[in-house]
Amino acid sequence: MDVKKQLLNLTPYQPGKPMDEVKRELGLERIVKLASNENPYGCSPKVQKAILEQLTNAATYPDGYARMLRETLASQLGVKEKQLIFGNGSDEVIQIISRALLSHDKNTVMPTPSFPQYKHNAVIEGAEIREVPLKNGYHQLDEMLRQIDEKTAIVWLCSPNNPTGTYINNELLISFLNQVPAHTLVVIDEAYKEYVTAVDYPESINLLKDYPNLLITRTFSKAYGLASFRIGYGIAQENLLQRIEPVREPFNTNSMAQAAATAGLTDQAFINECKNKNKEGLKQYYNFCEEMNLAYYKSEGNFILIDFQTDADELFQFLLKKGYIVRSGMALGFPTCLRITVGTFEQNNEIISYLREYKMKQAI
C-alpha cells in the first residue's frame, strides 16, 4: 500500500511532552508553558458560562453555519455574514484554502521562516513551493512579487510574523496588493492581530472591497485564550468564499467552540486588558535585551524572538529544568534564538532572571 509520494517527506507533528510527565521526570512542583503563544491570562470569564450551557446539546450536531458566532462576528467586524468562513482553528482555514486552490500544476509563494502550515499543506497538495527568506526578520515583498508567475495560486503573508513578531505596514501592504496579479490569492495570516499596537498596521478588512483576491485569517486561539476549542476564521469577499466553501466539512467547528468564541467576542474589555499587559511584558524583555546586549526583533505579537548567540536547544533544556518551557529556535530556522511567549509580569521576571544567570555563567 502506497501513500501519496509527497507524504514521504513529511513527518507527523511532534507534540511536546505532556506537562505532567515533564513535571514528574524533573521533580518540578510547577511548570510554566511559554512555548505556544497561548494567553497567560486564560480566557474571558464569560466563556465558562457559555460552554456550560452547551453541555446539554452534546447529542446534537453543531450548527454548520455557526449562526450565532457568525452574526456576532460579522457585526463586530462590519462585514457581511457571507464574508466569513470558520475553521477548526485557523489551521483548518489554511488547509481549506490550500485544498481549494493548490495542485501539482500550481505553485505557492511564502516567507521563511514563518508559520509552518503554509508549506505543510502545499506539500500535501503537491504544489511547487517557493520560499522567500525574511530579511532582517521582515518579509521581502519585492522578492515575493518576483516569484509570482502565471501558475502562482497563493501567496502567504504572516503579519505579525511567527516566529519573528515583525509586521507589514499599511503602505507596504497596499503597494504589494497593487502588484499581485488577479489570479493569485493573497492570504494574510493575522493570528496575533488583537495584540498589535503599531499605528501603521493595516486595517486589512477595509482593503477587502478593493481586492477580490485578498483573504485574511484570524483565530480565537491566541488573545481570546481559546486554543483548546480549535476555532478560527477567514474573511474575504463573499464571491471568493462561496467558491472555497465546498471544501469545508459541514460540521467542522463544534458547538462548544462556537459558544466559547461568541462569548469571548462580547468581552472586548478582557482583550484590551491582555493587549495592554502584553505590551508591558514585551518591555520587560526589551529592557533585558538592551541591558544584556542581545539582538531581538520588536514584536507586535505576544511572543519575542531573542538571539542568545548560544545553542538554543541547550538553553531550552536549562530553562526546562527551572520549570519553564519555551520554544527553541532550532526547529524554527533560528538556531541560536529562543521564541518566548510573553507571560505574566512575574513569569517574565522569573524567566529573565534565569536567562541572566545563564548568560552570566557563559561569560565566565
Ligand SMILES: *Cc1c(COP(=O)(O)O)cnc(C)c1O
Ligand atoms: C497559532 C497560529 C495559527 C494557528 O492558530 P489556530 O489555533 O489553528 O487557530 C495560525 N497562524 C499563526 C501565525 C499562528 O501563530
